[in-house]
Amino acid sequence: METRGLATPPEARAAQASGVSGAPPGGSPGEAPSARGVVLQGLLALGGLAALVLLVVMLGDGLNPLVLAGVGAILLWPIRAHKAGRAMLLAIGAVVAVYMVRTLAGVLAPFVGVFVLAYLLNPAVNWAERRWNVPRWASTATLTFVAVGAFAAVLLLLVPAFVGQIESLAASALGLVADFPxxxxxxxxxDPLEEAGLIEREALVTDLGTFLPQQIQSVAGSLPALVGSLTKSVGALIGVVTIAALLPVVLYYSLKDYAELRDGLVKLFPRYRGDRTYLTRIAHVVGSYLRGQLTISAISALLVGIPAALFGLPFSLLLGLLAGLLNMVPSLGSILTYVFGISLMLLFGTLGDVAIVIGILAGQAIVEQSLLTPNIMSQQVGLHPVVVMLSLFVFSAFFGLVGFIIAVPMTALLASAVEAYREAFVLDIAAGEEPVIVTPEAA
Structure with a gap:
């Protein structure tokens, strides 16, 4: 029968345009699920969820979070085809990842540090292989030997002297506290405060003479307990020794097979617009910043520590190491170094020592700004000083000491992402027309 000339009702045209037909998916007309079946399925789902919640409450703290995550994934698996189901599964995966990192932080930290070291040394291995045709295993073995030797030298030479200066500083500080009353x-x-009636000197001296010795005894008594808690576990000590013995082997294989390990880690990250080229930008910014900043910090420690030792300043090694460590924190680090150095000389040195330490720190700052930073830092982050200071406080609030180190490169990455999105996002409003929004996906 010819039906070409028949008109299509508006309801039918709307249904065809929206892709909706009278038949349910996978079935024929007249086979739509009944309301009773839908209600029964809903009741079964609610009953299963209630039973799960009851089991969780009964087990309490004895239930492993991984088990809960697994049960949640099983419940959500049937609806994984929907966006809401995929979002909930991804949320569960993110929570499990955070839980695993927090639980295994002590075990993973040495291996993460070794991989970061391999990441920093990889350009040297590539350069030797490309320039001099040195086999990768040979340059890797050489760099591993140098790194282990440098670490051993630090442990044998610097650590005892550093610990000695820390003990001397602690004893001197306790002496100052004891003499404070x-x-x-x-x-x-x-005298002005006493004449104004704001304080009573004799009562203040009496209170300080009672309070400060109690605090000193409390601190001194807690130190042996702290040391004992660190060494009382023989298993933990054996674990530390075992990890220390394995780290050179891990460093060698991580550096030799760095390309394979890198590709495997890259595959764990999601794609953006079909590829993972955004990781190249991250690796370039973070790698350039860390390599340059570590080199500048090491040179800064030498520029401060060696002159301080030659001039005979008290706690010269401690001052040099602290200057190198604080140099990892842009802007704020140099200010803290000045504060610490001047305070140290005022408390345990002379006015001449104060002038010397100011001159040493000023000379180090001039060398760093005029020679080291322009020639070593291959990647300038290009952030305003106010943004740098704000990022330091924000990241330190979330990540503590590590936040100070990662604040600048991560802020540079966020600024680059925002700038790229802003350039790709255009909002055109023409007179008498609807707004046209062009997103980065459509650009």
Missing amino acids: QWVGRTSAL
């Missing part, structure tokens, strides 16, 4: 009793700096 006598200083309060004889100093003339508190």
Whole structure:
């Protein structure tokens, strides 16, 4: 029968345009699920969920979070084809990943550090292989031997001296604290406050003489307990020794097979617009920043520590190492170095030592800004100083000490991402027309 000339009702045209037909998916007309079946399925789902919640409450803290995540994944697996189901599965995966990292942080930290070291040394291995045709295993073995030797030298030479200066500083600080009540009793700096009736010197000296010795005894008594808690576990000590013995082997294989390990890690990250080229940008910024900053920090430690030792300043090694470590924190690190160095000389040195340490730190800053930073830092992050300071405080609030180190490169990456998205996002509003939005996906 010819039906070409028949008109299609508006409802039918709307249904055809939206891809909806009278038959349910996978079935024929007249086979739509009944309301009773839908209600029964809903009741069964609610009953299963109630039973799961009851089991969780009964087991309490004895239930492993991984088991809960597995049960949740099983419940959501049938609806994985829907966006909501995939989103919930991804959320469960993210929570499980955070839980695993927090649980295994102590075990993973040495291996992550070794892989970061291999990441920093990989350009040297590639350069030797490309320039001099040195086999990768040979350059890897050489760099591993050098790294282990440098680490052993630090442990044998610097650590004992550093610990000795820390002990001397602690003893001197305790002595200053113990003498503080006598200083309060004889100093003339508190005379204006005493004349104004704001303080009573004798009562203040008495209170300090009672309070400070108690605090000193409390701190001194807690140190042996802390040391004992670190060494009381023979199993933990054996584990540390075993990891320390395995790290050179891990470093050798991580550096030799760096390309394969890198490709495997890259595959764990999601794609963006069909590829993972955004990881190249991240690796370039972070790698250039860390290599340059570590080199500048090491040179800065030498520029401060060696002159301080030659001039005979107290705690010269501690001052040099602290200057190198704080140099990893842009802007704020140099300010903290000045504060620490001047305070150290005022408490345990002379006014001449204060002038010397100011001159040393000023010379180090001039060398760093005029020579080291322009010639070593191959990647300039290009951030305003106010943004740098804000990023330091924000990242430190979330990640602590590590946040100070990663704040600048991560902020540079975020700024690059925002700039790229802003350039690709255009909003055109013409007179008498609807707004046209062009997103990065459509651009």
